[in-house]
Amino acid sequence: MTRALRALLFAAGLTLLAAACGDGDSTTATDSPSTTSASHTDGRSDHDHADQREVDAASAPTLVIEVLEDRTSGWNLHATLTDFTLAPQRVSTDHVDGEGHMHVYVDGVKLGRVYGEWFHLGQLDPGDRHIRVELSGNDHAQLTLDGEPIEAEAMVAVPEPAGDSHGHGHGETALIEATEPLPTLALEVIPDPAGGWTLHAVPTNFRLAPENVSTDHVDGEGHMHLYIDGEKVTRLYGDWLQLPALAPGHHDIRVELSANDHSVVAVDGVAVDATVMVMVEGADESGDAESSAGHDHSADTGSTGEPTRFDADVADAVQTIEIALVGGQPEGGAEKVKVDAGSVVAFLLTSDTDDTVHVHGYDILRTVSASGSAHFAFTAEIPGVFEVELEGSHQLILELEIS
Amino acid sequence: MNTLAHGIGSRGDLPLPLTALVVGALSAIIISFVVLTVAWGHPRFDGLATGRVLGRTDGVAGRVFVTAGRLFGLLVVVVGLGAGIWVTDNQWENITPRLVYVLLWVIVPLLSFVFGDIWRWISPFEALAALRDRVVGEEAGGADAGASRLTLFVPAAGLLVFHWVELAYHASASARILAWMLGAWIVMSTYAALRYGGEGLRSRDPLAVWSRLIGAGGPIFVRGSEWGVRAPFVGLSQVPVQPGIALAIMIVLGGTTFDGVTRTDWWRDIMGTRVGWGATAVNTIGLLLTISVLLVLFLTAIRMMQRAAGTDDSTYDDVFASALLPVAVGYSIAHYFSLAVFEGQFLWIQASDPFARGWDLFGFRSERPNYTFISTTVVAWVQAMGIIIGHLAGVVVGHDRALSELPPNRFERSQLPLIALMMTLTCFGLFLLVEA
Numbered sequence: 001m002t003r004a005l006r007a008l009l010f011a012a013g014l015t016l017l018a019a020a021c022g023d024g025d026s027t028t029a030t031d032s033p034s035t036t037s038a039s040h041t042d043g044r045s046d047h048d049h050a051d052q053r054e055v056d057a058a059s060a061p062t063l064v065i066e067v068l069e070d071r072t073s074g075w076n077l078h079a080t081l082t083d084f085t086l087a088p089q090r091v092s093t094d095h096v097d098g099e100g101h102m103h104v105y106v107d108g109v110k111l112g113r114v115y116g117e118w119f120h121l122g123q124l125d126p127g128d129r130h131i132r133v134e135l136s137g138n139d140h141a142q143l144t145l146d147g148e149p150i151e152a153e154a155m156v157a158v159p160e161p162a163g164d165s166h167g168h169g170h171g172e173t174a175l176i177e178a179t180e181p182l183p184t185l186a187l188e189v190i191p192d193p194a195g196g197w198t199l200h201a202v203p204t205n206f207r208l209a210p211e212n213v214s215t216d217h218v219d220g221e222g223h224m225h226l227y228i229d230g231e232k233v234t235r236l237y238g239d240w241l242q243l244p245a246l247a248p249g250h251h252d253i254r255v256e257l258s259a260n261d262h263s264v265v266a267v268d269g270v271a272v273d274a275t276v277m278v279m280v281e282g283a284d285e286s287g288d289a290e291s292s293a294g295h296d297h298s299a300d301t302g303s304t305g306e307p308t309r310f311d312a313d314v315a316d317a318v319q320t321i322e323i324a325l326v327g328g329q330p331e332g333g334a335e336k337v338k339v340d341a342g343s344v345v346a347f348l349l350t351s352d353t354d355d356t357v358h359v360h361g362y363d364i365l366r367t368v369s370a371s372g373s374a375h376f377a378f379t380a381e382i383p384g385v386f387e388v389e390l391e392g393s394h395q396l397i398l399e400l401e402i403s
Numbered sequence: 404m405n406t407l408a409h410g411i412g413s414r415g416d417l418p419l420p421l422t423a424l425v426v427g428a429l430s431a432i433i434i435s436f437v438v439l440t441v442a443w444g445h446p447r448f449d450g451l452a453t454g455r456v457l458g459r460t461d462g463v464a465g466r467v468f469v470t471a472g473r474l475f476g477l478l479v480v481v482v483g484l485g486a487g488i489w490v491t492d493n494q495w496e497n498i499t500p501r502l503v504y505v506l507l508w509v510i511v512p513l514l515s516f517v518f519g520d521i522w523r524w525i526s527p528f529e530a531l532a533a534l535r536d537r538v539v540g541e542e543a544g545g546a547d548a549g550a551s552r553l554t555l556f557v558p559a560a561g562l563l564v565f566h567w568v569e570l571a572y573h574a575s576a577s578a579r580i581l582a583w584m585l586g587a588w589i590v591m592s593t594y595a596a597l598r599y600g601g602e603g604l605r606s607r608d609p610l611a612v613w614s615r616l617i618g619a620g621g622p623i624f625v626r627g628s629e630w631g632v633r634a635p636f637v638g639l640s641q642v643p644v645q646p647g648i649a650l651a652i653m654i655v656l657g658g659t660t661f662d663g664v665t666r667t668d669w670w671r672d673i674m675g676t677r678v679g680w681g682a683t684a685v686n687t688i689g690l691l692l693t694i695s696v697l698l699v700l701f702l703t704a705i706r707m708m709q710r711a712a713g714t715d716d717s718t719y720d721d722v723f724a725s726a727l728l729p730v731a732v733g734y735s736i737a738h739y740f741s742l743a744v745f746e747g748q749f750l751w752i753q754a755s756d757p758f759a760r761g762w763d764l765f766g767f768r769s770e771r772p773n774y775t776f777i778s779t780t781v782v783a784w785v786q787a788m789g790i791i792i793g794h795l796a797g798v799v800v801g802h803d804r805a806l807s808e809l810p811p812n813r814f815e816r817s818q819l820p821l822i823a824l825m826m827t828l829t830c831f832g833l834f835l836l837v838e839a
Contacts, residue, residue, distance in 0.1 A: 329676050333675055333676055334671065336671070361414045361774055381775070382414065382774040383775075384415055384741075384779065385414070385415030385416065385417060385839075386414060386415065393678070394678075395678060401417065401418075403417050
């Protein structure tokens with residue numbers, strides 16, 4: 001069922017791409033207003049977090065931004081930070097000194113959260129635009145130094161759109177074959193404890209190169225495109241993104257790899273992509289949570305996807321444990337895997353059924369959907385033997401021996 | 404399938420290093436022969452077991468202490484049954500699995516080993532039995548004389564059922580199943596208390612039997628309405644020889660051993676991807692086989708002793724079974740010490756909201772268990788020492804038993820099979836921990 005749906009959506013996505021062939025710019029141009037409007041909605045709800053937190057002057061973070069016009073379409077934000085770690089995996093949790101995310105405002109209106117040093121602003125209205133970025137703690141408190149927000153501003157002059165809004169004739173192709181080592185993509189959508197959703201997309205054998213976006217194709221580098229329900233929403237320049245507000249109901253969140261020149265990276269003619277289905281609860285959608293992949297309220301602990309203090313960046317992983325689940329069972333049976341205590345371990349799970357993966361002891365719960373995969377990492381701080389289990393069926397997937 | 408102890412628990416122990424196996428096995432052999440050659444030549448435990456009486460249990464302080472204990476026990480049983488029936492059936496919200504598998508089955512016996520029969524103090528059924536004894540009068544024949552007439556086959560069967568649910572049944576952590584088990588146990592023990600009184604209860608309630616057997620070696624004892632202290636282990640010579648005691652002990656020893664077996668890679672390969680009743684069937688065979696193998700080993704050792712001693716005394720099985728009690732406790736410590744320490748923390752966390760109603764009675768509701776406050780090195784030491792000290796105590800108790808039971812002229816030779824059995828169990832126990 002889900003597979004069929006996914007195939008259908010994928011086909012729809014391809015059709016859209018095919019339709020946009022030779023008209024690559026307009027794809028982004030057409031869709032960027034939806035980013036803006038969706039984020040505005042979110043921005044209003046975010047105004048509740050009006051708290052401020054003074055940082056220690058000795059280790060005060062600094063922020064410098066530049067706003068660059070994209071050669072294809074829209075505008076890119078580049079933030080340079082010191083003494084500050086972007087920690088999207090811990091957003092909406094307790095404050096940690098020197099950690100958090102950024103908020104971006106256009107003409108005083110909040111566009112959304114920024115989880116990486118590069119961010120695609122999309123199209124901006126013609127005229128002089130005031131871009132402001134400020135630092136925020138994990139708990140959304142505005143960070144201040146001597147009572148002043150830590151922020152950076154830039155003014156950009158957005159030109160009137162040129163007369164020929166229909167493509168610039170790059171002659172780009174829709175698909176470009178990837179070279180060895182073949183890239184893959186893991187995707188998860190995590191509920192934000194404060195509401196909304198966080199997207200976590202991790203490509204392997206693929207370098208995210210926002211600095212080279214809209215330039216010539218280079219094998220093995222580029223960025224990613226985000227589609228929601230088949231519609232292109234924005235570009236991803238980093239692993240993490242705050243999803244725009246979603247209406248109640250099912251949503252297909254698809255991310256695909258894109259080359260610098262915006263052609264779609266493919267293997268054997270098939271785009272390298274990953275899809276996760278998210279179920280957004282709403283007043284008139286109750287009782288339909290069972291089939292949800294993104295937010296499973298029936299899970300035992302009810303804390304699926306909740307950040308834990310062990311969460312780590314998959315990029316730091318010294319060991320990646322790959323598990324293929326077939327029919328809700330680990331291919332080749334449940335193994336015992338030895339892990340060094342204190343090291344960062346990543347899981348890369350693929351499954352043909354929807355379920356929730358539970359790392360016992362650490363109580364990390366992550367969803368894995370039939371059409372996607374789960375890629376997450378944590379610091380193996382607690383020594384001992386821990387089971388990794390599917391919560392739905394209580395099927396043992398693996399035992400972790402951490403010593 | 405859930406290979407961690409009891410179907411609950413988040414953290415398992417690391418395998419012991421191979422050196423622990425070698426050191427443990429060597430200590431076992433040395434201890435055994437030292438005891439055989441230099442230990443005392445006349446039974447001493449019976450004399451030592453008299454101990455020193457320190458007070459009465461029926462004074463005001465004693466009554467308050469006993470009443471408080473039994474109220475606590477009543478609370479445990481009532482909360483366990485209530486939560487088991489009504490609260491959401493998962494081990495994070497439902498306290499029943501941990502009440503049964505951690506508090507009643509691990510913490511109570513381990514504390515009994517250290518302090519003496521804990522369950523007798525906190526058992527709410529003891530209160531019923533005391534009431535009945537006051538109204539009807541105790542069974543004729545007095546307290547201790549009564550016990551040896553009673554068989555332990557019923558509690559042995561109860562312990563087997565418990566182990567089956569714990570280790571073989573595929574939904575062992577299900578609060579609903581545990582509610583059924585608790586319900587049956589409450590009915591059975593209430594009946595035993597009201598029908599047979601305190602002495603009868605202590606030979607019928609499976610937990611009371613196990614706590615009494617383990618607690619016999621503890622330094623605190625209760626005799627009639629007096630309590631006192633004595634050297635550890637010496638009380639094991641006072642364990643009444645009841646038919647079925649060997650079976651009961653071998654069932655618990657077998658259960659703990661099988662729990663160790665299920666954690667080996669070898670067993671994991673056998674289980675493969677079996678789940679549900681398929682897993683239950685394989686585990687049932689494994690559990691029964693393990694108990695049977697231990698029973699056969701034990702009976703073989705006893706028959707060899709009888710041949711060496713030139714008797715066919717049919718009570719030998721039950722006379723020498725108590726020497727295996729410390730070995731069984733050693734196995735329990737080795738397998739369940741960390742479970743008690745780590746999962747035990749959930750007890751007060753969950754007790755703050757025992758019915759998952761959002762309460763926070765003690766303020767621990769949102770605490771998380773600390774899985775690191777005892778290091779894996781300490782756990783490994785406790786495991787190895789548990790097995791080795793269990794072995795030491797077993798050999799000493801067996802030696803003392805042998806002195807009082809075996810004919811003096813054939814004494815040393817006829818003691819060998821029992822010591823060989825204990826060395827086998829000790830090495831196998833350590834081997835399972837290395838292979839875990």
